[in-house]
Amino acid sequence: MASIVFNTPCDFAAINSLDCKRFYGLRPVGPLPTVVDVKLSGILGIQAMAARGRQSRRIFAVRASDSRDAVTKKIGLSDAECEAAVVAGNVPEAPPVPPKPAAPAGTPEVPSLPLSRRPRRNRKSPAMRASFQETNLSPANFVYPLFIHEGQEDTPIGAMPGCYRLGWRHGLVEEVAKARDVGVNSVVLFPKVPDALKSPTGDEAYNDNGLVPRAIQLLKDKYPDLVIYTDVALDPYSSDGHDGIVREDGVIMNDETVHQLCKQAVSQARAGADVVSPSDMMDGRVGAIRAALDAAGFQHVSIMSYTAKYASAFYGPFREALDSNPRFGDKKTYQMNPANYREALVEAHEDESEGADIILVKPGLPYLDIIRLLRDKSPLPIAAYQVSGEYSMIKAGGALKMIDEERVMMESLMCLRRAGADIILTYFALQAGRCLCGEKR
Numbered sequence: 001m002a003s004i005v006f007n008t009p010c011d012f013a014a015i016n017s018l019d020c021k022r023f024y025g026l027r028p029v030g031p032l033p034t035v036v037d038v039k040l041s042g043i044l045g046i047q048a049m050a051a052r053g054r055q056s057r058r059i060f061a062v063r064a065s066d067s068r069d070a071v072t073k074k075i076g077l078s079d080a081e082c083e084a085a086v087v088a089g090n091v092p093e094a095p096p097v098p099p100k101p102a103a104p105a106g107t108p109e110v111p112s113l114p115l116s117r118r119p120r121r122n123r124k125s126p127a128m129r130a131s132f133q134e135t136n137l138s139p140a141n142f143v144y145p146l147f148i149h150e151g152q153e154d155t156p157i158g159a160m161p162g163c164y165r166l167g168w169r170h171g172l173v174e175e176v177a178k179a180r181d182v183g184v185n186s187v188v189l190f191p192k193v194p195d196a197l198k199s200p201t202g203d204e205a206y207n208d209n210g211l212v213p214r215a216i217q218l219l220k221d222k223y224p225d226l227v228i229y230t231d232v233a234l235d236p237y238s239s240d241g242h243d244g245i246v247r248e249d250g251v252i253m254n255d256e257t258v259h260q261l262c263k264q265a266v267s268q269a270r271a272g273a274d275v276v277s278p279s280d281m282m283d284g285r286v287g288a289i290r291a292a293l294d295a296a297g298f299q300h301v302s303i304m305s306y307t308a309k310y311a312s313a314f315y316g317p318f319r320e321a322l323d324s325n326p327r328f329g330d331k332k333t334y335q336m337n338p339a340n341y342r343e344a345l346v347e348a349h350e351d352e353s354e355g356a357d358i359i360l361v362k363p364g365l366p367y368l369d370i371i372r373l374l375r376d377k378s379p380l381p382i383a384a385y386q387v388s389g390e391y392s393m394i395k396a397g398g399a400l401k402m403i404d405e406e407r408v409m410m411e412s413l414m415c416l417r418r419a420g421a422d423i424i425l426t427y428f429a430l431q432a433g434r435c436l437c438g439e440k441r
Helices: 079-087 119-123 126-131 171-181 211-222 254-271 285-295 313-322 343-354 365-377 388-399 405-419 429-436
Strands: 026-028 060-062 142-149 164-167 186-191 227-232 275-278 302-309 358-362 382-386 423-426
Touching: 119 126, 142 171, 142 211, 142 429, 164 171, 171 211, 171 429, 186 211, 186 313, 211 227, 211 254, 227 254, 254 275, 254 285, 275 285, 285 302, 285 343, 302 343, 302 365, 313 388, 343 358, 343 365, 358 365, 365 382, 365 405, 382 405, 388 405, 405 423, 405 429
Parallel strands: 142 164, 142 186, 142 423, 186 227, 227 275, 275 302, 302 358, 358 382, 382 423
Antiparallel strands: 026 060
């Protein structure tokens, strides 16, 4: 706290009843006269007192406070009177400069290094570090992935501590309310579809009365300004567990799958989705979906394309949450090879040219180089998905007391932002939002 010191000279004509007990932080600087009887008679009426008063020109040192929380009372002088005192040579006494902290015993005495630049100068205090911080993190940067199911109870997901399959009628609405309370106003929905509704062609994906459309309508009715992202892919609806239609020889059929995805995207837009997000990695799906949305009158609905979605081992807990593991094989014929870097540029170029509004990298933290690559090469907003495996590892490390969960969580999110992500899909959205708002977990 800044301190202001004012010393009333003994030759002031009038300050009645000015004593240290009544004014917190008002201290005698030297020997006090027996009686202080000062009469103020205007700026020009600052007159000499008795000779005894002149012997101690500075009677008081008035500090802002001796305690950070104390309230300092003013001594009742006008600006002009304060200025007149300074002109008369009675300059207020400032607090002393703090002494230089002592080095520990045994510290060698060395000459200063001849450095013209010392970067540590800009890091020497919390205020300065905050002033020069290049990357900021806000709840507005988060999109909260939420798992939903047809049941009424919220079912814990074993591999993802703190995450649940939420009942779409109640649990979903309550979780969204909690997120909004801390500034997180964007969600993405992932459905756990009953096995009886799954099929090889995933027709349930575009059922207008399906789980996702109903959930969208409910949320929009409750929170009209909520930003709702949806997942466009067939794996939750496929009896084969793949993102596309599977031919009898195991090949994932591209164009036929895109046809289904277009119908799914339009159904979600019809229910009120703000952003549809094709995560299937079929070729040409962004352009086809854009054309289908526009033809249906949904020119205002955005597309967030999973542009660089890698065939990663970090997805395991997510697939448990939705019971959407492939029934056979893997997804390497349509998801990207984790060893590839330049290929992300090919995917980004195609998605941009086809009309994507946002491009996404998945997973997040292991692919910071890809996020930075697309940030440097693309003018579009960049999204990063901090996937279930990343989340569960931090949770497990925190539970075992191997790491500080909250600090690692916040650092990981900051790193995604620093790499270039504008938004982050993260299961930590609520927890991190609370942290940023100063709430306890």
